[in-house]
Amino acid sequence: MTMDCESRTSWRASRRALLLGGAAFAAWAYIPKFARAADARDPRLVVIILRGALDGLATVAPIGDPDYAGLHGSIALAKDGAHPASMLDSFFGLHPAMPEFARMYRDKKAAVVHAVATSYRERSHFDGQDVLESGFAGPGRVQSGWLNRAIEALPAGERVTSGLAIGPTTPLVLRGAAPTVGWAPVNLPTAADDTATRLVELYRHRDPALAQALSQGLQLDKIAIGDEMKPKSGGNAVEAMRQVARGAAKLMAADDGPRVAALAFDGWDTHAQEGGPVGRLAQLLGGLDGALADFEKGLGAHWRDTVIVVATEFGRTAKINGTEGTDHGTGTVALLAGGAVKGGRVIADWPGLKPANLFEARDLAPTTDLRAILKGVLHDHLGLSERVLAERVFPDSGMVKPAKGLVG
Template identity: 45%
Template sequence: MDLTRRHLLGGFAATAAATVLPARLLLAKAPIERRFVLIILRGALDGLAAMPPYADPDLRALRGALLPPDPGGDGGMVDLDGRFALHPGLAPLKYWYAEGGFLPLHAVASPYRDRSHFDGQDLLETGAARLDGTRDGWLNRTLGLIGATDRRFGIAFAEEIPLVLRGATPVTSWLPDKPAGLPPGFPDLVARLYDRDPALHAAYAAGLDTTAFGRQIQGMVQADTAMTAGPAQGAMAQGAMAQGAMAGGAMAGAAAGADLQLAEAAGRFLADPGGSRIAVMELYGWDTHVQQVKRLDRLLAGYAATLQALRRGLGDAWKQTAILTVTEFGRTAAANGSGGTDHGTGSVAFLAGGAVHGGRVLADWPGLAQDKLYQGRDLAPTTDLRAVVKGVFRDHLGLPEDALDRIVFPGSADAAPMRELVRRA
């Protein structure tokens, strides 16, 4: 189905859901109970800014004014282990780190070694070892291994389904939508039109169900937001974590509100006993060539607030969830002449969730001395992102290693699954 028709069906579904369908659960029985969420930061996250290796003796000379003050200073970095710190915008996640639900991994990259956003994102999402024309995504292939039969088991909270989720296994997408103001009875006419085409009829029916459930979830989120809007109520309900949530929210600003409602709604989709289990979210704007400091203050605080909203939506399902955040490549180790950084190589990945074995930093640290930089300019990658994903999928989703090597990431036998990233299912 082409993009135009898919969007048209989405508009029909929104109208039909409001008029002819009751809200109901998405799936009768999910094939697994554990949840996995992939968050893609599009534009190339500066890993040295998000998670400064402040004990590295070469960091200050490379970064200069791009760095916040050292831990303990006003507006300073948030120390994790005496070697690495979080950007102050990520301060709320220190509480997750302390409770064992946050695991940063540094000097990480996909196999891609050039600096094109288009090609980097393509390789990140197909999971291929090289740009070879592969047009399905590794997360869709994973759904096939799991045995997902209902398209709503795998969901993208995005305007269109990203490449990582496209492929032979049917999936769906959802965003809060406004009815198109079509005349009464129009959805029924469309349904009749598609009655004789099994594929279109099934897709249309799935869109109706997903939209109906989404509208129910959206209403629940808005009601909860109204109930907790007073200054005495924090976004989190647990002591220090509430303080972190309010700090992150203040830095993120009011403009992030719509994304936070989407994140909380996504959590509710996944938390429902009959709901989705595999999800993708996208956050944009990470190409920080100019005025990086102010932009990352806002972006990183917004990212932390997004994770917190997702956790709120998940509720008790947080204990069964692993959230992996990735980006297409990193940025240069040194600042450019415009107060920013240019396209680089190594970056960071973040694992979060109640199923994560966190509270530590994983990094085979290459160092930032000139002779240690990749091509003399970038953080050298020492951990293959595919090894991270394979470790999560083996221990969290129970997938066999040989299938991960052959099907999910073909040609990746040299990237052995990392161990002890999550608590085993």
């Protein structure tokens, strides 16, 4: 049998796609296993990036600030009325689309950091996301992420030895020298079990390496996506967030699975029609809220040792625009959830929303460096030293000290 040049090229492309797609987990067998700590802690860390810039003032509203309602206008939350908030304390109210996070907060397993930002002060999504995920003070500095460097910096034999990148591409935050494995849910119809078995048998004789990779990949993909986690008919972005969380939680709950994961949810650039019970932000926050609950359920007993960090590249303007949305801003919120979080509190050095207090007369002024929060989690949860955090994980950040007491 002969094969022309075009056919050979097509075969190589198909074979590569099969190896990288259905058998993406084959490399898992070669990743070093973790060593359980003497104190029986088995920490999990999940980093969720919200791409597009989250409106922190609408997610966790400073209802007690006398200038808030006037600035956020028709989309402002209140203690009651058209947009009632779930009050976290006497000052801050949570968006009503997040009842699961509210429950975790009441159980002291979730916390909010308000008026937070990276060191970036411009309003480019591309550069803002670069700074958020690289861990450097400015954009365009490096092609690795702070979470990957944190894994790489852990002592040899540490229980966390690899990272799980969730999605079609590895987020920058998890790129680098430390080993990672990727998984993305496939929304296309999957082949029947007998078809997959026949494929494995066919390649067992023609290409044993491909057959082994395909077999391992199919087995591990079945772990991630069981029948209960397949997307519902007519699924949308909200269901997609939850599907990703369910699959990732199952993989991270396995004894030989990864302990650190990163994923990104897109679509948070709410320039128009942001507010209201069925507005864009409500739908997005509902998906995020469901994903956090699915992580809690899927991790089971391991939820006790879990921290989830939710962060975004920058905030949005304090004043709404003419299309009932908000434009690119600066200060925003970061969310913490998990059984290991010392929660039930909003952590904020509140700057106020009077015109003189706004950053560049338009944005919530940042008073907390996001790197302090990330350092605090990595220090207390994974045991990285302040020196390593300042020199390797977040280079040239010695002036930014880790926040204390975020993790129990």
